[in-house]
Amino acid sequence: MLKKAVVLLMALGLLAGAVAAQEPATTPEAGATAPGEVMVEGLNNPRHLTLGADGTLYVAEAGSGGTETGQGPFGEIVYGTTAQITAIANGEKSAVIPGLVSMDAGFGQIEGAMTVTVTDTDYWVVLGMGPQDPPEGTFVESVVQISRDSMAAGTVIDLRAFEAENNPDGAEEVVSNPSDMAVAADGSLIIVDASGNSVIRWTPDGGSTLFASWPGADGEAQAVPTSVAIGADGDVYIGFLGGFPFEAQTTRIERYSADGELKEAYTGLTLVTDIAISADGTLYAVEMASGFGDTGFNPNSGRIVMVSADGVTPVAEGLNIPYGMVIDGEGNFWVTVNSAFAGPDSGQIVRIPGM
16 A cells, blocks of 8 residues: 555645555546647646736646656656746747756656746746755755746745655655645745645745645545635635545635635535636636546546535536646636646647636
């Protein structure tokens, strides 16, 4: 039996509790992307999306691993600097931050860049799990500020160190895998650490402090946080993945006040990898797949859903391993698909008309 953190499938933070020691299978025939229109192709393990103030779309590509051998948290891995942040403007894509660390833990489990937040002056990049000794001058398991002018690294928020020093969930395995980030109205960063089973608040003056955590239970399946969004009222929404065997409708989104008080939970969800709040305050979620079968996560079964206290309403179905989502000014959904367990350059961004 493999424990929770051992079954980290890529940077998705797919933490299972006690999981049968089977090899995760590659999704067969990845590539069906109905409904919607394919807007961007040729991506490698695309994860979260960000829409800049000028309309530029940014995507974090976890990359394709590499050829260097090293040690990951649970054994030998291969890695390289194939992860990157890609910008799409006027129909053209360009790597605005190339050369980020990408780790291949085997069986198509790719870890790398997860999210980027863009300001007038800086990129703030969330970097997932990586080799224990990354190449000099690179970062893993952290949030890094990068100047848009000089491309020099500034502030580095070390989530690996925070997990090692605090172990918020109290689990036996002390492992970090940052997966998402949002900026609160007061400028603080709200950072999700999937492997740490925690959400961290960071401020320039106070550094990293614990916002919320969920006690670990070694040897038991447990949903873990993967995504975060902040509402117009300042409330913090946190999306969760399920625990193995990833049964349908067993996970949730939790809503917290700005000071960390749990206010509400929306249940009946499956394998949530991203959440977004529209201009009118409607909550949406990406469900990566309908479940896990004999060959891995069910292909072409991902979807976007609308979430409320009344339940879950499908918006778009039939997506192959979707991951990240943004909503544009016209209410259209942009979502990454073929985001894992797919061939090289097979990742896409699909635009789906709004409701």
